[in-house]
Amino acid sequence: MSSPRDVVISGIGLVSSLGEGPDAHWQKLAQPGPRPVLEATRFAPYTVHPLPEIDWNLQIAKRGDQRQMETWQRLGTYAAGLALDDAGIKGNDELCATMDMVVAAGGGERDEAVDAAILAASESRNDRDVLLNEKLTTELRPTLFLAQLSNLLAGNISIVHKVTGSSRTFMGEEGAGVAAVETAAARIRSGQSTHILVGGAFQTEHSDMLLGYELAGYLHRGPWKPVWQRQGTEGGGVVTGSGGAFLVLEQREHAMSRGRKIYAELGPVVSGRARRPRGELDAEIAALLKQAALPNGKLLTLSGASGAHAATTAEKAALDANPAIAARGFSTLTGHMKEAQFPFAVALAALAVDRKAAYPVFDAAAETPFEGVPQSVLATAIGYHQFEGMALVNAA
Amino acid sequence: MANLRDHMGRPIVAVTGIGVVTSLGVGKSDNWAALTSGKSGIHPITRFPIDQLNTRISGMVDFLPSSSKGASPLTYELAELAGLEAVSEAGLDSSDFGGPLFLASPPVELDWAERFSLYNSDKDKDDTAAERLLRVARSLKELDIFETTQFGSIAGRLADRLGTRGLPITLSTACASGATAIQLGVEAIRRGECDRALSIGADGSATAEALIRFSLLSALSTHNDIPEKASKPFSRDRDGFVLAEGSGALVLESLETALARGATILGVLGGCGEKADDFHRTRSKPDASPAIAAVRAALVDAGLGEDEIDYVNAHGTSTPENDKMEHLALSTVFGERIGSMPVSSNKSMIGHTLSAAGAVEAAFSLMTMRESVIPPTINYDNPDPAIVLDVVPNKKRNAEVRTVLSSSFGFGGQNTCLVMAREPV
Numbered sequence: 001m002s003s004p005r006d007v008v009i010s011g012i013g014l015v016s017s018l019g020e021g022p023d024a025h026w027q028k029l030a031q032p033g034p035r036p037v038l039e040a041t042r043f044a045p046y047t048v049h050p051l052p053e054i055d056w057n058l059q060i061a062k063r064g065d066q067r068q069m070e071t072w073q074r075l076g077t078y079a080a081g082l083a084l085d086d087a088g089i090k091g092n093d094e095l096c097a098t099m100d101m102v103v104a105a106g107g108g109e110r111d112e113a114v115d116a117a118i119l120a121a122s123e124s125r126n127d128r129d130v131l132l133n134e135k136l137t138t139e140l141r142p143t144l145f146l147a148q149l150s151n152l153l154a155g156n157i158s159i160v161h162k163v164t165g166s167s168r169t170f171m172g173e174e175g176a177g178v179a180a181v182e183t184a185a186a187r188i189r190s191g192q193s194t195h196i197l198v199g200g201a202f203q204t205e206h207s208d209m210l211l212g213y214e215l216a217g218y219l220h221r222g223p224w225k226p227v228w229q230r231q232g233t234e235g236g237g238v239v240t241g242s243g244g245a246f247l248v249l250e251q252r253e254h255a256m257s258r259g260r261k262i263y264a265e266l267g268p269v270v271s272g273r274a275r276r277p278r279g280e281l282d283a284e285i286a287a288l289l290k291q292a293a294l295p296n297g298k299l300l301t302l303s304g305a306s307g308a309h310a311a312t313t314a315e316k317a318a319l320d321a322n323p324a325i326a327a328r329g330f331s332t333l334t335g336h337m338k339e340a341q342f343p344f345a346v347a348l349a350a351l352a353v354d355r356k357a358a359y360p361v362f363d364a365a366a367e368t369p370f371e372g373v374p375q376s377v378l379a380t381a382i383g384y385h386q387f388e389g390m391a392l393v394n395a396a
Numbered sequence: 397m398a399n400l401r402d403h404m405g406r407p408i409v410a411v412t413g414i415g416v417v418t419s420l421g422v423g424k425s426d427n428w429a430a431l432t433s434g435k436s437g438i439h440p441i442t443r444f445p446i447d448q449l450n451t452r453i454s455g456m457v458d459f460l461p462s463s464s465k466g467a468s469p470l471t472y473e474l475a476e477l478a479g480l481e482a483v484s485e486a487g488l489d490s491s492d493f494g495g496p497l498f499l500a501s502p503p504v505e506l507d508w509a510e511r512f513s514l515y516n517s518d519k520d521k522d523d524t525a526a527e528r529l530l531r532v533a534r535s536l537k538e539l540d541i542f543e544t545t546q547f548g549s550i551a552g553r554l555a556d557r558l559g560t561r562g563l564p565i566t567l568s569t570a571c572a573s574g575a576t577a578i579q580l581g582v583e584a585i586r587r588g589e590c591d592r593a594l595s596i597g598a599d600g601s602a603t604a605e606a607l608i609r610f611s612l613l614s615a616l617s618t619h620n621d622i623p624e625k626a627s628k629p630f631s632r633d634r635d636g637f638v639l640a641e642g643s644g645a646l647v648l649e650s651l652e653t654a655l656a657r658g659a660t661i662l663g664v665l666g667g668c669g670e671k672a673d674d675f676h677r678t679r680s681k682p683d684a685s686p687a688i689a690a691v692r693a694a695l696v697d698a699g700l701g702e703d704e705i706d707y708v709n710a711h712g713t714s715t716p717e718n719d720k721m722e723h724l725a726l727s728t729v730f731g732e733r734i735g736s737m738p739v740s741s742n743k744s745m746i747g748h749t750l751s752a753a754g755a756v757e758a759a760f761s762l763m764t765m766r767e768s769v770i771p772p773t774i775n776y777d778n779p780d781p782a783i784v785l786d787v788v789p790n791k792k793r794n795a796e797v798r799t800v801l802s803s804s805f806g807f808g809g810q811n812t813c814l815v816m817a818r819e820p821v
Contacts, residue, residue: 155808172548207526215542
């Protein structure tokens with residue numbers, strides 16, 4: 001039963017190694033045997049899924065704005081622009097000025113050359129704190145700080161796209177994306193908001209972004225493998241990808257009164273934090289599956305599994321335990337996009353519902369086919385290290 | 397029988413616990429004593445060398461075990477201390493809080509101390525710095541360094557320590573973060589998602605690099621000679637903010653459940669308002685319209701008219717731009733009355749605690765109402781003639797304060813305002 005206060009998805013903005021926009025992603029992913037785009041040499045021994053060619057001018061008109069950002073913020077601002085365009089909100093001053101925003105963000109890129117010079121000098125100096133002052137005061141670009149600040153992705157979206165109803169930035173890897181979608185949906189359901197921009201971006205092609213995983217040995221090394229097949233291989237199992245995903249979530253009544261296309265309805269969004277060192281992850285995933293109010297019958301599931309050995313093993317076991325679930329591990333094709341992972345999963349789920357077709361298997365050895373029209377699709381993000389979330393996406 | 401619903405039919409949100417740490421000390425009692433006696437916590441920097449630095453003073457918290465251990469450990473300790481004080485004052489189990497956690501904290505990065513030590517622990521000269529760090533990183537046996545680089549880890553540790561429920565939310569709205577953390581808690585209770593929430597703002601990120609970054613943006617005061625005089629909001633010779641650390645925590649609770657368990661009601665979180673600015677990454681729209689909209693939204697949310705605010709706890713950073721913009725916003729909203737309304741800035745004494753500021757200042761706002769004492773704006777020796785405000789200059793003032801507006805404005809166009817009341821209206 002639909003209700004005027006349902007949360008619907010009325011805009012999708014996607015960027016990944018596969019391309020940009022919902023159509024390009026559907027075309028690539030709906031073909032049998034989709035192939036990943038891989039970059040195996042630049043960051044060897046790590047493989048990443050690199051950004052596609054992007055003409056930033058298409059969503060960030062002013063060169064001055066582009067110069068104020070590094071790639072991460074540009075990517076997010078670009079993906080946000082795609083979603084706003086898709087929802088027919090971009091350029092509509094009134095809708096933008098009343099639009100709320102929740103961005104899931106990490107940090108931006110440091111200046112690798114400055115850092116490398118400081119580290120090199122540190123080999124021959126013991127007064128490293130003084131060295132830092134010397135180098136940082138003279139070599140840092142003043143505006144780089146703004147390109148690194150977590151909340152400045154949202155800030156740039158306000159500046160470039162004029163989204164100014166409100167602006168909040170959530171941090172915390174995949175959990176930030178889960179909480180952003182969950183909070184946005186709750187605001188719409190309670191009547192606090194009529195339309196919200198929510199999403200995130202991750203730019204993995206920077207050594208610090210890899211270091212954020214590798215300090216705990218989470219990255220996969222050696223020849224690339226699909227996300228479900230990395231157990232027992234060299235490294236920690238995660239292959240990262242650059243990408244961004246933004247959604248326009250809208251109150252059903254609001255979207256309908258604008259005469260907009262609705263991709264899908266966003267059903268329950270659930271989240272949790274298992275105390276993993278105490279072995280709670282299996283039970284937490286099971287509890288979330290229960291809370292997500294899964295429908296009867298076959299269920300297509302867009303899994304955000306990262307490949308991280310422990311988390312992915314637990315998720316795989318939980319999904320396999322339910323024979324109705326046909327999982328698609330999209331990280332096989334996009335890589336792991338951290339804060340953007342959950343919004344990306346929800347977007348792919350909405351696309352399948354909208355196109356009335358399931359994705360073919362992304363990994364024939366580990367996934368099972370899904371026949372028929374998916375009425376509801378589950379999206380998951382079980383964090384590589386912490387935090388868990390799921391959402392059920394239903395036909396509009 | 398108290399009214400348990402607000403003017404919009406939502407559960408009234410009460411405050412039942414308050415915690416605070418600043419450079420003035422740990423806990424409400426020490427902080428309040430210092431704040432009301434006009435004492436400054438700003439002091440010379442000793443945590444790292446000051447060679448080459450234009451700014452050599454700060455409001456760092458230098459007296460905790462984690463003060464020299466890096467941004468993540470110190471931010472955690474600050475958050476834990478404030479959280480424990482608040483939960484314990486609320487009379488709740490400090491290891492089983494039983495509601496969600498909203499944490500405002502600074503973005504995290506690998507500290508330089510760790511970067512140096514990882515890099516220099518391996519002398520293979522043939523690789524780049526980035527390659528070497530990655531190679532050393534993957535052989536680490538402990539997760540300690542890794543955890544300092546995960547944006548969700550401080551909240552995760554707090555969730556374990558305090559027994560909060562569910563996925564903790566870590567957020568950043570720059571210098572408005574603390575206020576946003578409170579707003580998220582208020583909203584969760586109003587939506588009926590929980591009966592109580594713990595909102596914490598904590599910031600222990602005053603590293604050399606942070607100081608240099610703000611310095612390069614010309615945001616910091618360089619009045620190094622008399623540190624306690626450097627932060628002078630609304631003064632003609634103000635020249636930037638003073639970087640500082642601290643934490644503030646509030647236990648928020650639906651009035652109904654708070655009364656039902658016999659909790660002491662310390663105040664009411666009546667309204668929250670926000671509005672983003674699309675003008676510039678660091679500067680506010682010259683007409684102050686987003687700040688004005690945020691103040692008005694908070695008043696509307698609280699169901700109060702402009703004439704019903706008794707006191708403004710200003711953002712008052714002591715930068716030339718903020719204080720001018722804030723005056724324009726307040727005088728636009730409150731009209732002629734602004735000249736006779738007390739408006740003071742805690743930052744004159746504690747500096748700018750960044751991600752914590754909104755929470756720290758909400759804590760002080762609530763105490764202002766409870767104690768009927770308004771903390772002063774110190775260092776107000778040279779008033780800016782363009783900013784005509786009653787800043788409660790230099791000395792505390794005894795006054796009945798029933799309602800407070802607390803403002804927070806940040807880089808990235810962040811504007812968040814809170815309206816608090818002494819009693820449920």
